[in-house]
Amino acid sequence: MQQRAVETRQLILEKAAEVFDEGGYRAARIAEIMHRAGITQGALYFHFSSKLDLARTVMLAQRESVVLPPGPDGLQRLIDTTLLLAHELQTNKLLRAGVRLAVEQEEIGFVDDSPYQEWAEVFRGQLEAAATRGELRSHVEVDRLAVLLVGCYTGVQHFSKLANARADLPDRIADLWHYMLLGIAPPQVAAEMIVNPEPPLLAAG
Structure with missing residues (x-):
C-alpha cells in the first residue's frame, strides 16, 4: 500500500x-x-x-526531475549541465511546469525563491570546483557568478519560450557561454571548453 x-x-x-x-x-x-x-x-x-x-x-520538484550529466566537477560539467537543461526544457514536462510556475508564482499567490536558490547551489558547486582547478579568472566571485548565471538562464529560457517555444534554446545557451567564457575563464581554459548545443546523445555519437 x-x-x-x-x-x-x-x-x-x-x-x-x-x-x-x-x-x-x-x-x-x-x-x-x-x-x-x-x-x-x-x-x-x-x-x-x-x-x-x-x-x-x-514547482519545487523541478530540480529532482533532472539527472545531471556525468564528468568531473568543474567548468565543463557546468556548461554541460546548462546545455542539458536546455534540451530537458524542450521535453521534460515536470521541469517545464516547475519553471513556468516559478516565473508565475507572484501572480499565483506565493513567493518562494528556493527553486532559483537550488539551481544557484548546483552552479556554485561546479564553479567552486572550477576555481580549485584554476579554470576561473582570479577576480571571479563564485557566489555572485552562480546567482548571475541563474538569472541569465532564466531570462534566456523565457525569451526563447515566448519566441519559438524553446526550439532555439540550446543555441541561445551556447551563445551565452561563448560570451561569458571570455570574462570568467583564462583564454587557454576558455579555448578548451566544449560548448555544443546538439542533443547530448547525438553529440556523444
Whole structure:
C-alpha cells in the first residue's frame, strides 16, 4: 500500500505538470488533472491539500526531475549541465511546469525563491570546483557568478519560450557561454571548453 501511495503521488505530479505546463496555473483545472491521472477527488486530496499546494510541489520538484550529466566537477560539467537543461526544457514536462510556475508564482499567490536558490547551489558547486582547478579568472566571485548565471538562464529560457517555444534554446545557451567564457575563464581554459548545443546523445555519437 505504501508503494502504491508513492506511485499515485508521482502520477498526480506528472499529470499536474502536463496541465500546468500547457496553460499555466490559472487555466489549470483539478478535474482535468484527476481525469488524466485516472483518480478520484479523494485520492488527489489525500496527497495534496489544494490546487495551490499541488502547484507549489510541482514547482519545487523541478530540480529532482533532472539527472545531471556525468564528468568531473568543474567548468565543463557546468556548461554541460546548462546545455542539458536546455534540451530537458524542450521535453521534460515536470521541469517545464516547475519553471513556468516559478516565473508565475507572484501572480499565483506565493513567493518562494528556493527553486532559483537550488539551481544557484548546483552552479556554485561546479564553479567552486572550477576555481580549485584554476579554470576561473582570479577576480571571479563564485557566489555572485552562480546567482548571475541563474538569472541569465532564466531570462534566456523565457525569451526563447515566448519566441519559438524553446526550439532555439540550446543555441541561445551556447551563445551565452561563448560570451561569458571570455570574462570568467583564462583564454587557454576558455579555448578548451566544449560548448555544443546538439542533443547530448547525438553529440556523444
